[in-house]
Amino acid sequence: MMSQDLSTASATAPAPLSGPVAPSLLDHANERAEPVLREVVGTLQPELRRVCGYHFGWTQPDGSPTHGVTPGVCLRAALALHAAGAGARTTAGAAEAAEEAAAAVLPGAVAVELIHNWSALHDDVMDGDALRRGRAAVWAVYGTGWAILAGDALLAAAHRLLLTLDEHGPAALRLAAHTTSRLVGGRSAELALRHRAPAGVSVEEYAAVAAARSSALLECALAGGALLGGADERVVTALTRAGHHLGIAWRASRDIEDLWSGTSLTGKPVMNGLREGGPSLPLIAALHAGNPAARTLADSLGGGPACPPPPDELVALIEHAGGRAAAHEISAWQLTEALTRLDEAGLPSATHSTLRALFRYTLSHG
């Protein structure tokens, strides 16, 4: 239904980018992806099934169903399913072609979601993050061992799913291996950055980590979807670049939100990023601003006999030095780049409009 609506919009006059469009697109993707996800989890050993069912928001810790709890949003699967339309050869009947492509791409789309959740389960253990999507993280409910094992189980399941693909299976497996390696490498680089003084971390280093940590899966979803949908290499490359910029934009936006929103949309406690000493973009940008507030901030972080100021004072200093504005600017520029790369991909108009809407949604809700 949604696809039909979008197919009537031309590339020069895309559907509105705000409003209910993106959530409906996500519901549509969830309706497709969730049954496959449930089927995959259903094949696991009983204890793992319970742990993963809880993780995906389907059950309570004791395994009873969660009526009324908002289901997890399969954003990456949605990107892959809609990117599949990039391979549609004709503009006539584009909606039908996109639907068909999405069906062929489904195992790949769910695999991306599984890889994302492998990473999320292990990340939460590594960071000691007790919240995931507003609920207690798996490790906090079942212990570290089950969180590690559940992550491993989902990654193994992703590989099994990718092995069911025919024509583009080898390319999809290659993309998955590249993506998991980047995620692990990015995570390692991020942990290493935490041991360095924030003043010594450049915006470029931040962007490199953000690309590996946040862009990798978006690139994988977009490029994988297009690839499995039969798109040519030029389109796959353009979508990969779009995902690269979208991931950095998202990460920058989340760093801002971590410091200035009352409650984080990702369900994490506010100020997490700063407390962990991770590479928060507003902080890095503020430290490089070269103004008096930046020097005050550097002094207050730089040790010396005095205690560091309380978090709210630090956040005010970051804003005063221009860190918030600079991070906003970077995030906006990266989103513009992402949308430009998307425009350049020469997609069928329905796919183009849908992905534009999903890009904006990713930035605010990813």
Added chain:
Amino acid sequence: MMSQDLSTASATAPAPLSGPVAPSLLDHANERAEPVLREVVGTLQPELRRVCGYHFGWTQPDGSPTHGVTPGVCLRAALALHAAGAGARTTAGAAEAAEEAAAAVLPGAVAVELIHNWSALHDDVMDGDALRRGRAAVWAVYGTGWAILAGDALLAAAHRLLLTLDEHGPAALRLAAHTTSRLVGGRSAELALRHRAPAGVSVEEYAAVAAARSSALLECALAGGALLGGADERVVTALTRAGHHLGIAWRASRDIEDLWSGTSLTGKPVMNGLREGGPSLPLIAALHAGNPAARTLADSLGGGPACPPPPDELVALIEHAGGRAAAHEISAWQLTEALTRLDEAGLPSATHSTLRALFRYTLSHG
């Protein structure tokens, strides 16, 4: 050199199975596998490189080389490399054919070793095992986060290696996905067994967990090596069955060793298995012996107001009830089955002799 020695031995008069044969075979495999393993680790992000280098025994915790420390033994890579000879078509020049097959199999053999180490790194975190190969486990040196990440990095590297294979690549990837899923499922089943009273666990349940936890990788090494070496399906199936029995034999043997050897050959503290309440075969067998000692043992474990007896008394009770003898018998029977399946595979004599020697070595040192 070793292969030539073995190629002169006929299938009916195999080379001696004890003595220096198996260690030399392992050295030979190590010489092949280690450079590839080092190359793989060399591609990782610097911090991960250090953590993995330590894990493989190449470096100290600070990254300096470990002159004089025994290197890790690539047993699973050795099984894969030697199983490659199963695909040799001729008996004349068998040693050369086996050498050639081993070269083609090398990426697969190293991938099995990487999968094993992914599993080992995560297992040690889950079990809180502070020792691995007689040294401090990675989590105990670098923390839980790095152990999880290093494991993930090695699994991703295994996939990248398998993707370099040509002809039999898809089959090898399928085998790897099947193996990682079995390892995770077996681990989950094992953790679940720990929450049950040992008296309620049957020997069959024990064997099922042992097969998933210990046989899976041996089957993968043997079947994968044969497959990549060009062996036909009948041979691959026979070697899979051999690996199945070998894994159970090994697990049973290790359970005995955990309770009755002064120091474990695996570098784990003695009694680990029993203290963790894991499914130790001597304990399970003793509890099912149906004799007075079994009843005393069951009573002493079964709660009641009295404290459980100290570990050495428990071990004496297990032995008195016949648990040690029964576990020995099961291990010996499983090894016989493994060797019989190996005999039935109709392997070239050099490969047959080599694998027999490696099977016996696995049982005592795996």
